[in-house]
Amino acid sequence: MHNAHKKLFIPAVIAAALTIGSLAGCASGSASDSSASPSASETTASAQLPASFPKSDVPIIDGTILVARGDADNGWSVTVQPEGKTGFADAKAALEKAGYTPTTEATDTKAVYANDKYTVAVGTPGVSVTYTVTAN
Template identity: 80%
Template sequence: MHNAHKKLFVPAVIAATLTIASLAGCSGGTGTGYGSSASPSASATAESATLPSSFPKNDVPLIDGTIIVARGDAENGWSVTVMPKGKTGFADATAALEKAGFTPTTPATDSKAVYANDKYTVAVGTLGVSVTYTVTAN
């Protein structure tokens, strides 16, 4: 019976890892620090990160909150993780993207969605409270 649980656990871990990797896949940084930087306990004492100067802040709305991770550039795309002020960060993020003229490219789930407009594609997701944006130019 223990082996049956172990056999089911391994594919679930692989699927979770792929989901996390897809949300952080277009960062221009080294790819380290996503797990610990985005956790609520670590971010409670973390200082705010600064958006890269090339981030399209006038075109891609971010939710209000503390920026925990901000990496990337115009050539490779950006990855930004925000610890929202409230508990509805993911819903607020998707609503802000739609209000800014982005349309869903795939059906959204409770924790991830992909939006696009004529300039950018934005994958937005949450693993709990924090919200991660992966932004690429079209």
């Protein structure tokens, strides 16, 4: 029964991750300008990870955190605007380096990884990367 629940849960996690990532991608696209680097006000205006986010267990790519919500009971959602254009590939590589294994076949825009503590869905609508993290 546990496996049946997990198989139904993973597509829901992916859908949520992609929906949140799409919304964040739209928001970040409208705020872009022609400057080569972010201003000091843009850098300090980034969202902060929730205090309960498992920072030592779930690697997050470098960049501006656009959205960061959640808690240990319900899971977390984090959307990052990476510093470069390889954010999605960097996110997958960081999860694998941290010992996560793919639970489904990755595509160009989504992947799901798990270890003994967490399941992490990563997705990208373009440049931004959204993580949906749930405790196992």
